[in-house]
Amino acid sequence: MAQQEPQAVERELTMSRAMVEAIAHEMREDDEVFYMGEDVADYGGIFDSTEGLREEFGYDRVMDVPISETAYLGAAVGAAQAGMRPIAELMFVDFFGVAMDQIYNQMAKNTYMSGGSVSVPMVLTTAVGGTYNDAAQHSQTLYGTFAHLPGMKVVVPSTAYDAKGLMHNAIRDDDPVVYMFHKRLMGIGWMPAPDGPKTPVPDEPYTVPFGSADVKREGTDVTVVTLGLHVHRALEAAETLAEDGIDVEVIDLRTLVPLDTETVLESIGETGRLVVVDEDYRSFGVTGEIVASAAEERLADLEAVERVAVPDVPLPYARPMEDEVIPDAEDIEAAVRRTRE
Amino acid sequence: MFEDMVTARYYEERLQEEYLEGKQPAFDISAGPIPGELHLAAGHEAAAAGVCRHLRDDDTVTAPHRPHHVAIAKGVDLKRMTAEIFGRQTGLSGGKGGHMHLFDPDVNFACSGIIAEGCPPAVGAGLAAKKRNEDSVAVAVLGEGAISQGAFLESLNLAAVQELPVVFVIEDNDWAISMPKDRITDVEDGSRRADGFGMPGVRVDYDDATAVYDAAKDAIGRARADNGPTLMEVQVHRRMGHFMGDPQSYRPDADTEAAQERDSIERLADDLRAAGVSDDDIEAIRERAHDRVDEAIEWAKDQPEPEPADAHEDVFVNPPSGVTTDEPNHELAESEGDD
């Protein structure tokens, strides 16, 4: 029986391996693709985002750069405008502040400001997320910040399968793409991942189209919309709730720009109850956006709405406080139950 | 100086032990009694000790992500700093900041985990002193990897044109995580960057605390006398990985061994002996330092963890109405100044 299954379906990869596989494939296919960032060559990326690439492609195409985010992220914009396809890594998303001008005034706006005559086909990869007690400058998720500012596509994989397909798409896209990977999902030795992100991954290249949310679990009672690490926490909550006969649908947004509201609205049409879960700050973010879209389009269907997100506080260091602010499966479970009261 | 250096080294040895507890055999960053990342400064002590010896409590120091040796030399409350690193309620920041974000306003010490971001606030402290006609100075400490960063270069320029009492101290340990110095700068002597800003630059080529002390005396003296900023670079050594758990597979063993051989503490002990200090006196200093560290660690481990609800406090000093501050709770621990 095993022989009849295609090998690709049997093989499971961690999320980082899946990302790297897509990058390596695109680098082999196209000499214009290169990767630059801090500690991406010999270290292989602090979160294994470039593991093994330097060995295959050398320092010219897997470039360690000085700690100078403004210079090298801006240089990626320039190289992209010159027709190359750079992938530039910002080690932690929290560091965007030192280089945000290059990101949102150049990378994201040059196409528009040039009346469409310039394109910026680059990928900005960056690590997001807390849950490892690294405090306020190294634990943010910031999905909302990048999705709020126009001109960049924003991608957030939650499984190895999605990570590979979205990466192929990101590199081939002629627009700037911000690819935000959650550290806790990467499958790194020193940060154990939950069950779930490690999935079967086909050998061959394939794309996951942007703007296609994925129903990670079907259910009829309550719709939970989320992304990144919290897909897995929502699935865990759904399992617990199933024991009480509550059937939860879990939707993984996968990309924030473009946003697949269709899939969300369809599900609300079935369930009438919406819970949005985000590891970013509560105000002015993903939860507000999804709830607003639902209210605009499906107000009549909505019986109950709940938001689960980080209250508007910087991420604290000590465990009891970090656990308090980052939503866990119990928080999601409680929110789902509240929609049924 | 010697006592500061011995304290810092032993402090970090003890932290290392505590940190690894619960993280063995398989290293898991979120297990064990000390949360988060931990960057140790073994091999950097001479730079901090030699510079801070010239500083008063009203002088400002901003340190980078590798802050303990600087904090100790600046006189940060050791007990509350340790409680902070253990994530306890009575820590310097009530457990909110952690090891990369230590703030002790009593001695004007702060640090940040974002590379080179301590430079502008140091310039600001210098600016405040100058505007108020005070003779306090500010020192920004950073790594050689950080000197490519815009915030550093902009700060040099601002301090220079405004003639501010700021000393920039580069701790050159030859590595920025996995990136060796020669791959990220073509200027071997970082202090030469001072030339481009019209300020004095000085490099101390060896991690000799006495040489650092002498160079810092000039630089800080100049700042205190209102003669403007200085850029100093001190050669130090990274005896360990970048952070605890760093496998260092990118680094030649010979390089790590060489760093471990050049021990600035042993060197200073030899100098002290040569100057007539007895072995007994040297031993007494070590013992005093060890006792103080052990006491701080024991004290910190006995401290309570924060309440989950504490997470909601301190976002603002003056919280707007409607912002949740779940009931004000504990009294801040008494800072036992003599810890």
Ligand SMILES: Cc1ncc(C[n+]2csc(CCOP(=O)(O)OP(=O)(O)O)c2C)c(N)n1
């Ligand atoms: C703006 C920013 N970019 C990147 C990092 C990640 N980072 C932390 S420490 C470090 C290397 C710093 O090297 P160096 O300045 O030489 O100091 P050392 O760690 O050697 O003491 C890097 C790249 C960061 N914290 N902030």
